[in-house]
Structure formats: structure tokens, C-alpha cells
Amino acid sequence: MTRHYLRGEAQARFTAARIDAIRSIGDLAQQQGCEFIVVCGDVFETNQLSRQTIGRALEALAAVPVPVYLLPGNHDPLEPVTIYRSPQFVRDCPPHVHVLTSSDPVTVREGVELISAPWSGKHPDTDLVGAAVSSALAGPRMPSLGQPVPDVCAQGPGSDLVRIVVGHGAVDVLDPDRANPASIALAPLERALADGHIHYVALGDRHSRTSVGDSGAVWYSGAPEVTDFREHFPGDVLVVDLGPGAAPVVTPHHVGRWVYRTMHREINNATDVAALARDLAGQPDKDRTVLRLALRGALGVADRAALAELLEEQGDVFACLSLWERHTSLRTHADGSELAELGLGGFLGAAAEEMHQQAQGEPVPAGDHALDLAELTEDDDPLAWEFSAEAPPDAQSATDALALLYRFSQEVTR
Amino acid sequence: MRLHSLHLRDVKGVQERTVDFPDSGVVVIEGPNEIGKTTLLEAFDLLLDSRAKASSRSRAVKALQPVGRDVGPRVEAEFTVGNHRLRFAKQWLRGVATELDIISPVREHVSGEAAQQRLDGILAESLDRPLWDALRFTQAGELGQMSLTDSAVLTRALDGASGVDLHTADGAPLLERVEAEFLRYFTPTGRVGGELKAALAAASAARDDAVLAHGAVSETQELVERHARLRARAAELSAREAALEDRLERARSQDAEVSRVVSAHEESTAALAQARQDSVRAREDLSRRERAVADLAAVESRLLAARESVAQQRRELDDALEAGESLIQERDAAREARERARAVAEVAAADAEQADALDRLARLDAELERLADLRQQELRLREELQTIPAIDAAVLRKLEAAEGQVVRLRARQEASSARVTLEALGAVRAVLVNGEAIDVDTTPGSESGQVVAVRGGLSIELPDQLRVTVTPEAGGAQLAAELQEAEASWGRLLEQAGVEDIAAARDATARRSAARARVQAVGERRSDLLGGREEGALLEEVAQLRETLESPVRTRPDDYPVPEDITTARAVSRAAARARTEAEAALEEAVTRLRQHEQQGERRALAVERSQTVIETLNERLTADRARLIESQQATPDDMLRERMAAAEARHAQVEARAAVTGRELDETDVAGVRARVGEAEQGQAEHAEQVRSVRHEQAQVHGQVELVSGEGRQETYDLALGEFLRLRQELEVVHRRARAARQLRETLGRHRETAHRAYVRPYREEICRLGRLVYDDGFDVDIDDDLTIRSRTLAGTTVAFEQLSGGAKEQLGILARLAVASLVDRAAGVPVIIDDALGYTDPDRLDRVSAVFTGPGQDTQVVLLTCTPERYQGILGATTIRLTA
Incomplete structure (x- = not known):
């Protein structure tokens, strides 16, 4: 999904950064002496991408100096409209890029085998990884889908063959949906790891870098470029050193260049505003930073105006600067001394006083007027939208009106 | 401001004038036109005008200079x-000078440019210019409304009077900005517009x-x-x-098996039919032979x-x-008889014709004789x-007319002619x-011969002695001439008629008409006799008849005498004709009978011939049949045929028994059931194939569509569109938030401003009403x-818009409004109310009452009234009157 809160050029830069991540990964692989790269699903955000996007991704992949194995995940499954069988992909796919289209083991080189569990639809009804592993370990003579890993194996421990499982989806121990039939069962994998049948489980789906279980050999590498505030350790790739009989050595490397950050602040006076201004100014790489502010407190009219000005100014510098409405609550001061400073006489004073009283009301709950766009959930239908210009005055509009009055008065006085 | 004294020298028409004003109350400055009342005010204005410095040579300044005198106009005022409290003087154009003496609170003297600046400073600080301008009322100026809202003094006064502190001097520019801000998002009528509308449109379009x-x-x-469903299907x-295949196989x-039973039965049934046919054929062969013998x-x-029949026919x-x-023979006899009858009939007819001709000739001769007689008679009469x-x-x-004329003229001459009486005096004298x-x-005295009428002239002659000629008068002579003419005419007519006199003429006339009538009678009789015929035709007919009679008589039979008379001839002729007709009929009948008989004979001959042919045919057939029968009997004797029949019947019975067996077998088999099961299985198979085909077809279709769609990048397109929409939606929210703020600010400010204005209006209105009621009544x-x-x-009770009021009413309201303002503002900050020659419009009845209102404010404020008609303000109590003279 595109990051809609990013405006025009920021959006384009972010998209470019995600393509750049592929090149960075390639560079890293060369630098680290990696033999090959596996991408565990969701290579593409959807199967219905524009030719331009696919073309750019393939172009970047072509520049990667080692073989690359792509696993279809839940975003890009091997469904009828799959990208992997599209004429463009088939035509332009570089020879060293391979798509893992079946659960048959793939030999990367003598002694290295990939057991992959590609998705063939968005809603599998079984543990694909478990099935693939069972099938691979049982050998081609005894295919039995969905059965636990048999004890007798075609190639037992002691063999020099290194088996890497490449899977996608939620692992049952991390999946909040207990009833999900497609959850990847961790226990059999750990048994197989312990028994030396398999040596590493590379997983995709989670954007946060995560080691699953205690084996140290089951990992989600996380997204190579951050995509959301909620992600932990995003922007990393894992370099895995693997050999028969040895525990895997997993080293994270940061390739992502963008940052998503949330700042919580108490703002109650001009000093706080100035401090916030300093903090914002001190942020590095602003043009690649998506920053959201959770502000709480009560401000006078003048400070409010100053804050608004600050946010507007900095908003132009950051890739994105927004108020986290759900966690932002700013009241307007009760004493209204700034208004007195302006010396508004006559009816202006009376009008200012009226609006000031209204601005004292409860702060408007977030989501009522302002939409917290960064927090749209999947259940919301963003297209079901009604706009009305007839909203009656409330604390919010009174506050804004006061700020406007403040600004104009200053301009007139000047 | 309060004016204490004003001094003018060499200003326009005024050489030198000083006017002192009392501190308060009404001052009426009166004087005739052109005496310089208005000049006082103009001079004072120019004195205070910072632009009209003493060094100025502006048009307004030059206008102060008296006409034709090169002097420096000087104005000095204490106020x-x-x-x-200060005294200020300026002299322009000549002897330029500016002098300022501040009398209190601290004495100070300034002159020159500095004096002007000092004064400007004091005025800017203390004089409410808008009020100063507003409270001057000139008759020559506009009768319209004063501009009061800009006056700080009045505003303060109104604030004070209304008891609220609502006004602000900064209001206007601020409100302008608010309005401009509002118009960024809304139309002037408050509908969505501008940036808000654009943002809304963009968001809607993106959505x-x-x-x-x-x-x-x-x-x-x-x-x-669908693809997935199809695959499952x-x-x-x-x-x-x-x-399905297994079921079909079974x-x-x-x-x-069923087919085998069925075909066995079909075979035996066919054999039975063959046997039955053979048997029937054998029986037929035998019976045909028997029939052939009988036929022969x-x-x-x-x-x-x-043969017998044809012999009879021949006979x-x-x-x-x-x-x-x-x-x-009968026919020939009848033909002879008819020829005879014809000859007799012809003779008889000729006889009858002859007799007719004779008779007619006799009658015509008689008629011609009578006609000749009548012609003779007519000739005679003519x-x-x-x-x-x-x-x-x-x-x-x-004739009668001519005679009448002569008689009439004679009588007239006789009556009118002069008479000459001849008397012989003495002897008779010839x-x-x-x-x-x-x-x-x-x-x-004897009359005869002695009296002579003169008539047409008279000549009396004594022969040889004397001749008296009397010439009648002109009428007499003419009458005599006319008479002579008439007599001559009459004579001519008689002569022409060939009669002596009129009586003879009458007689001749009568006789002539009688003779003519007789001629006519004879003519009529002749034409009666002819009866429309021409006499020539009669003669021709006679000639023809004679010719007929003289023509030769045709041959007649000797034994046939000429008939005696015409009647007999005719009777004989009729009888002969009848006889001829009968003979002809008899002949015809005989001919007909003969022909019928001949036809009948021919028919019989034909019948005989036909019978003969039949006999011959029968004979031939008989010969042939007999030969054939013999031949076939030789080939297959009768006995053999009988044997064959017996054998065929035996075979039939045998086959029948076998067919019964297979029939039972068939009855015991469920042929229909088995066949139906096969049909069902086959149909099931076909339906299945059809379903497979349709699913494959649909799969191919879906596959095609999938291929079509997969290159379009629809999800990405949607993601981009959604992102754009959400962004624009957020932008709209931002704009909307600003719009709401602007709207609320505008609405709130407007409302409060309205309230404030309403608050000022109240005391002002009350003061105008108070004054107005002094002039008018409580209904004002x-x-x-x-x-x-x-x-x-x-x-x-009647409300009239200001613009529609009369000039007088406007003027009155203008004065009331100024006085109301004057009485509202405080004494120190106020300015004089100056009314220049007003109330010109006002009717005399009102004047007294208008004057009454000056009394009130005048006690606190200076009210200066300039007029050339002092009577107007006579009603004002306690007024100071200053009379200006030249």
C-alpha cells in the first residue's frame, strides 16, 4: 500500500527508496560474500502492479550480483493473476533470479537445498511450511500432505546436505488468531531443526525483525525499508552463516534509509513550544523522516498561533509531519491575557471574549473532525465518506477563530 | 470648540468687521444678502486650514482678496x-503673517510657520474634524445625511449615553481582513466557495x-x-x-442380451409370415386354375x-x-299436291288485284272532273x-280625311271672313x-247677293267704271290659300281612286270585299276535295292504273273462270292461299316421317355390325384361353397343385409353434427397462461431457480475462488513487478547519458589531425624537x-423613507439631527452648530416650533444661525442677535 500521508515528491522518493533497498541488499551480499539471497514472500505488494513498478524492481534485481530466490507470499501469491507468470516478468526476469513456485526442494548448489512453501492463493487452509517440510523430508516416494514430520528420513543427520526452509505467514506462537489453520506450527520445525533435518527457517510476513522461538534458527528478517510506525527494527536484512552441524550465525544489517518516529510532548507554554521547535530542528534526515507528534497540554492563543506556525514551517521540511490526533489534546488557556495585550476594545473585545469562552470547552475528540490517516484500519471503508460544510461552531473552531483574530489584530496594529 | 470672536479685514467685500460671540446660547447673525455672512465662515475655515498657510497662493486664498484691491486679507479669531484658549491670526498675499497667542492654560506666543504647526498640533489633538464638518448646515449644501460614525467625540458621547463600551476605532480594517479571509472559503452569501469549494471538488473527484x-x-x-471455483468444479x-462410464458399460x-432375445423373436416372426404367405399362395394357385376352367x-x-341375338337383329x-x-311414295304425292295449290293461288291473287284497280280508277276519274269544275268557277270570280x-x-x-279638311276650312273662312255689303244705291247694278x-x-236690308264675303280676296268691279279690290288681312289670305290647297288635294285623291265622290268610293269598297270572299270559298272547296294530295299525283296514279289494267293477263287454267266481281275474286284468292298452306304442311310431314325412318334403319345396321365384332372378339379370346389352359395343365396338372397346398399348410403350423416359444421368451424380458437404462446412462455421459466442455470453455474465458487484467496493475492504481483521495481529504479537512474559523470569526464579530451599533443608535434616536416632538407632536x-x-x-402613523421626504422635511430633520448631536456631545469637546441660512424651505407655521428647539441645546452649546431674514428666528428665546451692516 502506498503511504498516502506522503505528499507528491515525498511519495516518489519513498517508492524509489524501496527499489534502492534491493540494490543495497545486493551490495551487502557482495560485500559479505553471500552465496545467494532468499526473499520470503511479499516481494511485491500486490499481484496487480503497474508495468513501471515491476520493471523497476526487475531492473534493480538484475543488478544484484548473486542468485536470488523469490517466494510468493500472501501479497503476491501464485493465483491466476500472479506477477510471476505475467508476460512482462517472464520476459524480463534476469537469469539469476528464481521464483520458488512449488514445494519441491530446490538445489541451490551441491549440498544446499531450499524447501519452499509458496502461496498459491490469499487464503490457504493449511500450514504450507509444515506440509512442504513433511513432503521434502519424506522424499518423493511418499507424499503425504499435512502429516507431521516422519521420524524416518531419506537423508538423516550426519549428511552434509544443508536444508533451508523458506516460508511465509504467521507462526502459531505469534499469531493472535489461534484458529488460523494456515498458521505455521513452530514445534515440528524446532524438532526438525533439533534433529538436524533442517538447518534454518527463513520467514517473511512480519515487517519487524523477529527471532522466533529459542532455537536461534527461525527468523523473520523484517521489511528492508520501514513502512509503518508500529514496526520494530525495520529496515534490516539478515546475513546468515550456515554450515552442516553448526548453529546458524545471524547478523542483522541495516539497509533501510527512512525513519518513522513518534514524539510525545507536554506543551503548556511558550517555552515548551520553543523546546519542541529545537527538537524538530535537531532531527536528522528530515526529508526521509515521517514524524508524528502526540501533544498534550493547554496553550494561550499566542502560543497556539506560534505552534501552528512552527508545524507549518517544519511540515514543509519533513517528509511528513503530522499530529497524532488520537494522542493529541491541546486546550486553550483560560485567562486570555494575550487578547488583553492586543487591547481589543469595543465590540472586538466582546466578540473575542465570546469565542474565548467557547474555546474553553472540551477538546474535540480526534477522529470526529480530523481523520487520523496514519491509523486507518482495514475494516474502515475509506471510500465511504460524507463531507458537510455545515458543522456548527465548537471549541476547535472557536480556538482557530481566536488565533485568526489574534493574527489579524497584530497585522492591523503593525 | 467654542468661538469667542472673529475679526476680518480686507476679506472679499468686507473691509473691516469684528463679531463677538457669547459663550453659549443661540447667536443669530443677520444681515442682507451679500453683506458677508457666509464669508465669515469661509474665512474662519481657511484660518484653521493647515494647507492654507499664510504663504499660500492657492485659489481658495486668492478668492479672499477683495476685488480690484491689492491688499492682504487678514483673519483673526479667538476660540x-x-x-x-487661543487667538490666531493669518494674513495672506500681502504682508504675510501668522500669529498665535495661547492665552491659557499657559501663555505663549508663536509666529510664522511655527505658529501654524503649533495650531495644527492643537487641533489634531482636540478638534473632532468629522464632527466639525457634520454640524455645519448650509442651505446651499446638500440636504442629505451627515457622516457621523467617524466622529470620536460623538462616539464617546454615544458610548456614554448608551452605557456600553462597544465601539472601536480599529474595527474597520480588521473587519476587512476578516471579510477577505471569509471570502477565501465562502461566497458572499455564505455558500461554499473559493478554496473550500476547490478542495471539496478535488477530494470528491479523487474519491x-x-x-x-x-x-x-x-x-x-x-x-x-471464479477461476478457483471453476477449477474445483x-x-x-x-x-x-x-x-458414469461404469454405469454405461453395465x-x-x-x-x-436383450437384443439377442429380441432378434430371435423377430426371426421366428419373419419365418411365420413367410410360411403363411407360402400357404396362401398355394391355395391361390389352385383356386386360379379352377376359376380358369369355369371362365372358359x-x-x-x-x-x-x-350369335342368336345378331340373327334376330338382321331380320x-x-x-x-x-x-x-x-x-x-307418300312424300312425292304430297309434293305434287303442293305445286298445284301454288298455281291456283297465284291466279286467284292476280284476279283480285285486277278488280281492285278497276274500282280505284273509276273513283279517281270522278274526283278529277269535280276539280276542273271548281277551277272554272274561280276564274270567273277573279x-x-x-x-x-x-x-x-x-x-x-x-278620302274621308281630305273631305273633312275642306269642310272644316270652308266653315272657318265663312265664320271669320270680312264681309262686304253691296248696296245698290239707286238701281240695280251689275x-x-x-x-x-x-x-x-x-x-x-235684303241680304241675298248683297253681302259678299271677302274670303281670299275680293274684286268688285263696276265694269268699266270701277274695280274695288279687297285684299284680306294676312290670316284671311292664308286661310284662303289653305282652303284652296285642301280642295286641290281632295280633288286629286278622288281622281286617283277613280270615283266621283266619297259615296262611290264606299260602294266600291263593299263590293270588292264580297267578291274576294267568294273567290276564297271556291279555293277552300277545291283543297277539301284534294285532301292534301297534289292534282298531278292523282293524274299519275290514274296513268298507272290504266297501265296495270292494260298489262297482259297471265296464263290461267282453262277450267278456272274469271270471277264475277271483286268480292268473289277476293274470296277465291283467300281460299286458294289456304289450300296452298295446307299442301305445304302435308309435304313437310311426309319428308320428316321418311327421314326418321331412315335414321332408325341406320341405327339398326350399326347395332348388327357391333354385335358381329363382339362375336369375333369372344371367339378369339375363347381360342386363346383354351390354349393357355391346356398349356398350364400340361405344365402343372391340377393334382400337383392340390398337393402343394397341403404341404404349405403343414409347414405353417410348424413355424407358428416356434414363434409362440420365442414370443413367450420376449415377454419375460424387460426390454423397455434395459433400453431406458442405456439411454439414461448415455444421456448422463453426454451431459457430463457437456458440463466438462462448458467448464473448460469458461476456464479458457476466465483465463483470457485474467491475462488481460494481470498486466493492468489495478491494485497499484487503486492504491495510488486511494492515497490521493486520502491526502486530498486531509487537505480538505485542513482547509475546512480554516474556513470554519474564518466563518465563526466573521459571524461573531459581525454580530457584536451589530449589537454595538444598535446600542449607539438608541440614544441618538431618543434625542432626535425628543427634539422632533417639540416641533411636531407625540406621533413623531x-x-x-x-x-x-x-x-x-x-x-x-405614516412612515416615509428619508429620500422621499420633501425638501423642507429633510431640512428640518437635518437641523434636528445636528442639534441632537450637539446636545449629546460634551461641552468641552463639542463644536458649534452652524446653520447657514437654513429654514428657507420651512413653512411659516413650522418656524415657531422649529425655533423652540434651538432654545434647548443652545444653553450648553454654541448655536450660530446665519440669516438674511431675521423673522425666521424671532421665536428663539434668549438668542443674541448680531446685525451686520455694510
Whole structure:
């Protein structure tokens, strides 16, 4: 999904950064002496991408100096409209890029085998990884889908063959949906790891870098470029050193260049505003930073105006600067001394006083007027939208009106 | 401001004038026109005007200079403004000078440019210019409304009077900005517009795009699901295939067994039919042979009968031919008889014609004789007519008229002519009167011969002695001439008619008409006799008849005498004709009978011939049949045929028994059931194949669509569209938030401003009403606008808009408004109310009452009234009057 809160050029830069991540990964692989790269699903955000996007991704992949194995995940499954069988992909796919289209083991080189569990639809009804592993370990003579890993194996421990499982989806121990039939069962994998049948489980789906279980050999590498505030350790790739009989050595490397950050602040006076201004100014790489502010407190009219000005100014510098409405609550001061400073006489004073009283009301709950766009959930239908210009005055509009009055008065006085 | 004294020197028409004003109350400055009342005010204005410095040579300044005098106009005034009391003087153009003496609070003297600056400073600080301008009322100026809202002094006064502190001097520019801000987002009438509208339109458009893109994604989703469904369906179908094939196999093997039973039965049934056919054929062969023998005998007997019949027919034919001879004879006899009858009839007819001709000739001769007689008679009568004079009625009338004229003229001459009486005096004397000798009597008094009428002239002659010629008068002479003419005419007419006199003429006329009537009678009789015929035609007919009679008589039989008379001839002729007709009929009948007889004979001969042919045919057939029968009997004797029949019947019975066996077998088999099962199985198979085909077809279709869609990048398009929409939506929220702020600010400020204005308006209106009621009555009221202009006036229940008021009423309201303002503002900050020659419009009745209102404010404020008609302000109590003289 595109990051809609990013405006025009920021959006384009972010998209470019995600393509750049592929090149960075390639560079890293060369630098680290990696033999090959596996991408565990969701290579593409959807199967219905524009030719331009696919073309750019393939172009970047072509520049990667080692073989690359792509696993279809839940975003890009091997469904009828799959990208992997599209004429463009088939035509332009570089020879060293391979798509893992079946659960048959793939030999990367003598002694290295990939057991992959590609998705063939968005809603599998079984543990694909478990099935693939069972099938691979049982050998081609005894295919039995969905059965636990048999004890007798075609190639037992002691063999020099290194088996890497490449899977996608939620692992049952991390999946909040207990009833999900497609959850990847961790226990059999750990048994197989312990028994030396398999040596590493590379997983995709989670954007946060995560080691699953205690084996140290089951990992989600996380997204190579951050995509959301909620992600932990995003922007990393894992370099895995693997050999028969040895525990895997997993080293994270940061390739992502963008940052998503949330700042919580108490703002109650001009000093706080100035401090916030300093903090914002001190942020590095602003043009690649998506920053959201959770502000709480009560401000006078003048400070409010100053804050608004600050946010507007900095908003132009950051890739994105927004108020986290759900966690932002700013009241307007009760004493209204700034208004007195302006010396508004006559009816202006009376009008200012009226609006000031209204601005004292409860702060408007977030989501009522302002939409917290960064927090749209999947259940919301963003297209079901009604706009009305007839909203009656409330604390919010009174506050804004006061700020406007403040600004104009200053301009007139000047 | 308060004016204490004003001094002018060499200003316009004023050489030197000083006016002192009392500190308060009404000052009436009166004087005739052109005395310089208005000049006082203009001079004072220019004195205070910072632009009209002493060094100025502006047009306004030059206008102060008296006409034709090169002197420097000087104006000096002493007045109090704010807390300053000061004296200020300026002299322009000549002897330029500026002098300022501040009298209190601190004495100070300044001159020159600095004096002007000092004064400007004091005025800027303490003089309310708008008020100063507003409270001057000149008759020559506009009768319109004063501009009061800009006056700080009045505003303070109104604030004070209204008890609220609502006004602000900064309001206007601020409100302008607010309005401008509001108009960024809304139309002047408050509808969505400007940036808000643009943002809303952009968001809506983006939403529509996203909805469209979402539709495309959903479509793809559906396609993928359909693809999956089809695959499941295909798998299901192929799973069912084996069962269906098995079922068909079983049904088919059952069907083979059933088919065997059925075909066995069909065979035996066919054999039975063959046996039955053989048997029937053998029986037929035998019966055909028997029928052939019988047929032969029948033909023989028919031939015999035919021969007998033809012999009989021949006999009858011969008889008929004999009978024909006698009929021919009868016909010939009848033909002879008819010829005779014809000859007799012709003779008789000729006789009858002859007799008719004789008779007719006799009658015509008699008629011609009578006609000749009548012609003779007519000739005679015409000769007689010639002897009578030809006088007809017209000639007679002319004669009578001419005679009448002569008689009338004579009578007139006789009556009118002068008379000459001849008397012989003495002896009788022969006198020639008109050449006619008359003897004149001697006896006097005897009339005869002595009196002579003069008539046409008279000549009396005593022969040889004397001749007296009397010439009548002109009328007499003419009458005599006319008479002579008439007599001559009459004589001519008689002569022409050939009669002596009128009586003879009448007689001739009568005789002539009688003779003519007789001629006519004879003519009529002749034409009666002819009866329309021409006499020539009669003669011709006679000639013809004679010719007829003389023509030669045709041959007649000797024994046939000529008939005696015409009647007999005619009777004989009729009888002969009848006889001829009868003979002709008899002949015809005989001919007809003969022909009928001949036809009958021919028919009989034909019948005989036909019978003969039949006999021959029968004979031939009989010969042939007999030969054939013999031949076939030789080939297959009769006995053999009988044996064959017996054998065929035996075989039939045998086959029948076998067919019964297979029939039972068939009955015991469920043929229909087995066949139906086969049909069902086959149909099931076909349906299955059809389903497979349709699923494959649909799969191919979906596959095609999938291929089509997969390159379109629909999800990405949707994501981009949705992102754009959400962004624009957020932008809209931001703009909307700003718009709401602007709207609320505008609304709130506007409302409060309205309230403030309403608050100022109240005391102002109350003061105007108070003053107004002094002039008018309790019904007086005004409606004041927010900008303190008078909107309308109400009097005696009638409300009239200000603009529609009369000039006088406007003037009155103008003065009332100024006085109201004057009484509202405080004494120190206020300015004089100056009214220049007003109330010119006002009717005299009102004047007294208007004057009354000056009294009130005048106690606190300076009120200066300039007028050339002092009577106008006579009603003002306690007024100071200053009279200006030249």
C-alpha cells in the first residue's frame, strides 16, 4: 500500500527508496560474500502492479550480483493473476533470479537445498511450511500432505546436505488468531531443526525483525525499508552463516534509509513550544523522516498561533509531519491575557471574549473532525465518506477563530 | 470648540468687521444678502486650514482678496479648543503673517510657520474634524445625511449615553481582513466557495477515481475467485467420470442380451409370415386354375347367345328397309299436291288485284272532273273582281280625311271672313264680284247677293267704271290659300281612286270585299276535295292504273273462270292461299316421317355390325384361353397343385409353434427397462461431457480475462488513487478547519458589531425624537440606521423613507439631527452648530416650533444661525442677535 500521508515528491522518493533497498541488499551480499539471497514472500505488494513498478524492481534485481530466490507470499501469491507468470516478468526476469513456485526442494548448489512453501492463493487452509517440510523430508516416494514430520528420513543427520526452509505467514506462537489453520506450527520445525533435518527457517510476513522461538534458527528478517510506525527494527536484512552441524550465525544489517518516529510532548507554554521547535530542528534526515507528534497540554492563543506556525514551517521540511490526533489534546488557556495585550476594545473585545469562552470547552475528540490517516484500519471503508460544510461552531473552531483574530489584530496594529 | 470672536479685514467685500460671540446660547447673525455672512465662515475655515498657510497662493486664498484691491486679507479669531484658549491670526498675499497667542492654560506666543504647526498640533489633538464638518448646515449644501460614525467625540458621547463600551476605532480594517479571509472559503452569501469549494471538488473527484479503481480491483478479485471455483468444479467433474462410464458399460452389456432375445423373436416372426404367405399362395394357385376352367365355359355360352341375338337383329333390319319404300311414295304425292295449290293461288291473287284497280280508277276519274269544275268557277270570280275600282280601307280613310279638311276650312273662312255689303244705291247694278257678275239689289236690308264675303280676296268691279279690290288681312289670305290647297288635294285623291265622290268610293269598297270572299270559298272547296294530295299525283296514279289494267293477263287454267266481281275474286284468292298452306304442311310431314325412318334403319345396321365384332372378339379370346389352359395343365396338372397346398399348410403350423416359444421368451424380458437404462446412462455421459466442455470453455474465458487484467496493475492504481483521495481529504479537512474559523470569526464579530451599533443608535434616536416632538407632536418618530443615518420618518402613523421626504422635511430633520448631536456631545469637546441660512424651505407655521428647539441645546452649546431674514428666528428665546451692516 502506498503511504498516502506522503505528499507528491515525498511519495516518489519513498517508492524509489524501496527499489534502492534491493540494490543495497545486493551490495551487502557482495560485500559479505553471500552465496545467494532468499526473499520470503511479499516481494511485491500486490499481484496487480503497474508495468513501471515491476520493471523497476526487475531492473534493480538484475543488478544484484548473486542468485536470488523469490517466494510468493500472501501479497503476491501464485493465483491466476500472479506477477510471476505475467508476460512482462517472464520476459524480463534476469537469469539469476528464481521464483520458488512449488514445494519441491530446490538445489541451490551441491549440498544446499531450499524447501519452499509458496502461496498459491490469499487464503490457504493449511500450514504450507509444515506440509512442504513433511513432503521434502519424506522424499518423493511418499507424499503425504499435512502429516507431521516422519521420524524416518531419506537423508538423516550426519549428511552434509544443508536444508533451508523458506516460508511465509504467521507462526502459531505469534499469531493472535489461534484458529488460523494456515498458521505455521513452530514445534515440528524446532524438532526438525533439533534433529538436524533442517538447518534454518527463513520467514517473511512480519515487517519487524523477529527471532522466533529459542532455537536461534527461525527468523523473520523484517521489511528492508520501514513502512509503518508500529514496526520494530525495520529496515534490516539478515546475513546468515550456515554450515552442516553448526548453529546458524545471524547478523542483522541495516539497509533501510527512512525513519518513522513518534514524539510525545507536554506543551503548556511558550517555552515548551520553543523546546519542541529545537527538537524538530535537531532531527536528522528530515526529508526521509515521517514524524508524528502526540501533544498534550493547554496553550494561550499566542502560543497556539506560534505552534501552528512552527508545524507549518517544519511540515514543509519533513517528509511528513503530522499530529497524532488520537494522542493529541491541546486546550486553550483560560485567562486570555494575550487578547488583553492586543487591547481589543469595543465590540472586538466582546466578540473575542465570546469565542474565548467557547474555546474553553472540551477538546474535540480526534477522529470526529480530523481523520487520523496514519491509523486507518482495514475494516474502515475509506471510500465511504460524507463531507458537510455545515458543522456548527465548537471549541476547535472557536480556538482557530481566536488565533485568526489574534493574527489579524497584530497585522492591523503593525 | 467654542468661538469667542472673529475679526476680518480686507476679506472679499468686507473691509473691516469684528463679531463677538457669547459663550453659549443661540447667536443669530443677520444681515442682507451679500453683506458677508457666509464669508465669515469661509474665512474662519481657511484660518484653521493647515494647507492654507499664510504663504499660500492657492485659489481658495486668492478668492479672499477683495476685488480690484491689492491688499492682504487678514483673519483673526479667538476660540477655545480642548483646554486651550487661543487667538490666531493669518494674513495672506500681502504682508504675510501668522500669529498665535495661547492665552491659557499657559501663555505663549508663536509666529510664522511655527505658529501654524503649533495650531495644527492643537487641533489634531482636540478638534473632532468629522464632527466639525457634520454640524455645519448650509442651505446651499446638500440636504442629505451627515457622516457621523467617524466622529470620536460623538462616539464617546454615544458610548456614554448608551452605557456600553462597544465601539472601536480599529474595527474597520480588521473587519476587512476578516471579510477577505471569509471570502477565501465562502461566497458572499455564505455558500461554499473559493478554496473550500476547490478542495471539496478535488477530494470528491479523487474519491470518484478511487471508487472507480476499487471497482476494477473487485472485478479482478471476482475473476480470481471464479477461476478457483471453476477449477474445483472441473476436479469434481473428472472425479465423477469413472462412475458414469461404469454405469454405461453395465447397461450396454444388459442391452446386448436383450437384443439377442429380441432378434430371435423377430426371426421366428419373419419365418411365420413367410410360411403363411407360402400357404396362401398355394391355395391361390389352385383356386386360379379352377376359376380358369369355369371362365372358359362361361365364355362359350356367352358366344352362343350373341350369335342368336345378331340373327334376330338382321331380320328386323330387313323389315325396316321395306317400310321405307312406301314412305318415299307418300312424300312425292304430297309434293305434287303442293305445286298445284301454288298455281291456283297465284291466279286467284292476280284476279283480285285486277278488280281492285278497276274500282280505284273509276273513283279517281270522278274526283278529277269535280276539280276542273271548281277551277272554272274561280276564274270567273277573279275576272269580276278586276272590274271593281281598287279602293281599300286605307284609301277610303284618306278620302274621308281630305273631305273633312275642306269642310272644316270652308266653315272657318265663312265664320271669320270680312264681309262686304253691296248696296245698290239707286238701281240695280251689275257688279263683277271676283269676275262673277252679281246684281246688286236696291232694296236695303235684303241680304241675298248683297253681302259678299271677302274670303281670299275680293274684286268688285263696276265694269268699266270701277274695280274695288279687297285684299284680306294676312290670316284671311292664308286661310284662303289653305282652303284652296285642301280642295286641290281632295280633288286629286278622288281622281286617283277613280270615283266621283266619297259615296262611290264606299260602294266600291263593299263590293270588292264580297267578291274576294267568294273567290276564297271556291279555293277552300277545291283543297277539301284534294285532301292534301297534289292534282298531278292523282293524274299519275290514274296513268298507272290504266297501265296495270292494260298489262297482259297471265296464263290461267282453262277450267278456272274469271270471277264475277271483286268480292268473289277476293274470296277465291283467300281460299286458294289456304289450300296452298295446307299442301305445304302435308309435304313437310311426309319428308320428316321418311327421314326418321331412315335414321332408325341406320341405327339398326350399326347395332348388327357391333354385335358381329363382339362375336369375333369372344371367339378369339375363347381360342386363346383354351390354349393357355391346356398349356398350364400340361405344365402343372391340377393334382400337383392340390398337393402343394397341403404341404404349405403343414409347414405353417410348424413355424407358428416356434414363434409362440420365442414370443413367450420376449415377454419375460424387460426390454423397455434395459433400453431406458442405456439411454439414461448415455444421456448422463453426454451431459457430463457437456458440463466438462462448458467448464473448460469458461476456464479458457476466465483465463483470457485474467491475462488481460494481470498486466493492468489495478491494485497499484487503486492504491495510488486511494492515497490521493486520502491526502486530498486531509487537505480538505485542513482547509475546512480554516474556513470554519474564518466563518465563526466573521459571524461573531459581525454580530457584536451589530449589537454595538444598535446600542449607539438608541440614544441618538431618543434625542432626535425628543427634539422632533417639540416641533411636531407625540406621533413623531425616526428610524436610525447603524451608521447613524436617518432611514425614515414617521408622522401621524405614516412612515416615509428619508429620500422621499420633501425638501423642507429633510431640512428640518437635518437641523434636528445636528442639534441632537450637539446636545449629546460634551461641552468641552463639542463644536458649534452652524446653520447657514437654513429654514428657507420651512413653512411659516413650522418656524415657531422649529425655533423652540434651538432654545434647548443652545444653553450648553454654541448655536450660530446665519440669516438674511431675521423673522425666521424671532421665536428663539434668549438668542443674541448680531446685525451686520455694510
